[in-house]
Each structure stands twice: as structure tokens, then as C-alpha cells.
Amino acid sequence: MTEVACELCPRGCVIPEGGAGDCRVRVNIDGRLRASTYGRPSAIHIDPMEKKPLYHFHPGSPVFSIATAGCNLHCLNCQNWQLSQRGGEEMEKVYRADPDQVVALAREQGCESIAYTYSDPIVFYEYVEDTGRLAHEGGLNNVFVTAGYINREPLRRLCRVLDASNTDLKAFDDRFYREVNAGSLEPVLDALVTFREEGVWLEVTNLVIPTLNDDLVMIRRMARWIRDELGEGTPLHFSRFHPQYRMRNLPPTSGETLDRARQEALDAGLQYVYVGNVLGHEGNNTYCPVDGTLLIGRIGFHITENNLTGDGRCPSCGHPVPGVWQ
């Protein structure tokens, strides 16, 4: 009987033969660790880039999005728990799509990018890496939508094939991570810094949950950390919570709470602060931080107007807006 020690994420699972990591999908068979969902996605969709959400990366473009079963966090409010909180052998629907087939399908469907998303793609790392390499060879971008609970070295290597990430920063509070997500804060902060250091376009999402992480003092500390460590031009998305899975006891986040959070982050010096999951909110749009010009108007995931110049500047004052626009 040979145990294996997984080095991918901070859990560092030591897995006996016949067992799986905490993520449920990395399985020790005969003393070798298997990535059991490699090439076996359980979700395949075409989404707009804004759904990830990425607002400063190829706006309005369709993204070929895939996910497999499994996750290395266990959020009480998970919105994809039927996918993320199951192992591959518990899934009713499993597709067969090797990396070359994913790339071919994405191209066939007219997508410029492939997103690894829905569950946490950290747990299907090898699938992302191989698909990402082929996608680059085929001229496609790779988008990584994650909670960032990964060790630094594996992430650094993966960044070679990644172009953009939306990373969840679930709260600026280690206790919250332990109690709500079964994780911890520090590795996530490390991951955010690593994305920035490796030149991957980065946007951050914070799901605001009433009474649990809506404290304005904490939000201010989080915004200042983002400003100082990631840069004032890093887009931050405050997303509205809806009760689901094991957190049905709390109400949806109010518009006032989201407004206050957004204002706090703007006051802290962040230039692009958005409000998500609220249709038609002013915070869906991109404004020039210098003169307030409406740069990109959005309703939901749809772009209503795009006034940026071809090289991503404000048409009025010429201020360069950080992002990947072409």
C-alpha cells in the first residue's frame, strides 16, 4: 500500500490507495495519483466573457466554457454544488473531450477563448494545462475562473498558458474562509499576487453575503490591499448573494449594501469597481476614473455601448484603461 502526498493545493492531502483527495477527483490508484476527470468534463457551455465576470478582457466575446466534477473548497453557499461537491463517479453526465477536441470545438463555435470555470479548475489542473497549451497554439486565449486555493509553484507553472483570471476573494478574513469555505485566506492572497507577477490579466470578485462579510471596515481593508498589492487599476466585482445550497438562512444582498461596498472601494482608491448580479445597476458600467465618461455600458451580460478607442483609451481625455481589449 503506497500513500501519495498531493502537492497541488494547500490541503496537502496524504491519500491512501483507493482514496481520493479532499477534492474527490484526484485518486490514488496503485500508488499513483490519477487526475480522474482529465478529458471528462461534465459541463460545456458557451458564455459571454462578462459572465465570468471579466469586464476588461475581450469584452463581448463568446467563451467556450468547460468544467469537470470536484472542488478543493466546500463553500456553504456554492452555486454549482451539484458539480463541485461530487466526484467523477457520482456524475450522471460525463462528456469525453480530450484537449485537442476542446480546442477544435471552441474554434468551430467561433470562440476566441476557452474558460476553465464553474467548479474550481485547480482540481483538473492537468486538463487545463494541456488544453491551454493547444489553445495557444491554435490562437485562442485561456481564462481561469478560480477561488485561488492553490500552491504557488503549480500556479506559477500554469500561468504560462493562462491569459486571464477572475479570482474570488471571498472575504478579507481567515475565519470566514475556515467557517464558510473550509479553506484559508493566505494562499488566496498569494495566488492573486502570483497572477499579477506572472502577467496574467486579473479581475477579482467578492460575493457580498449579508452579516458574514459585508462589514465596511473589512471591505476597506480588502480594497486597500488590492490597491497596494495588485494595483489601483485591478477591476473588483462586488457580486450579489442569493440564498442557496447550505446557506438558505440569509437574505439576498441588498442594493444599498452593494452600493456602500462599491463606494468604500472607490474611496480606497480602486478605479474600476463593479456591482454584479443586479440587472441595470450603474455599477455594471465602466467609467473613466479621470473624467467620468461612460466607456462601456452593460445590461446584465450584454454590452449596450462601447466607447473605448481602439487602443483602450477614454475617448474624451485619452486616459488608458488597463485591460486586454483586442
Add this chain to the structure above:
Amino acid sequence: MKHRLHHWHRGDLAFVGLIAVTLVAIWGVLGVEDDTRPGQSWRRIDLERFQSYLQEGRLSDHEASWYHRKQETP
């Protein structure tokens, strides 16, 4: 009453012992449930089902990266 306060009886010791055992048990359960500690978490799976999915090709035996073999146990 004064007599009862100043002298331990066998029943008192048993009661204190029971409290201590309960506290240790609670601490043990809470400690085990903290699955954020490195190396502490793995999961049993339905291995029979997993193997059959593997044979049917519904799952993959692709070797993972980022792990090392730890020890041979008899």
C-alpha cells in the same frame, strides 16, 4: 452544607472526570473537523463504481502532476 462544600466525595470525582472526558471528546471532534490542516484530509470513494467508470472510459487514468509517493505500508 458546609461539610458538603469542603469534602470531596467519590461521586464528585466521577462527575469531574465525566466533565473532563466530555471536554476532551469535544476538542477531539472539533479538531478532526478542521479539514484545512495540510495532510489531514482525504476521502473514501466508491472504489467499485470508480473502477467500473474507469473501464467504461467515463473517467480517466491520466497521471496527475504535483504529487510524490510517500511510503510503503504493509
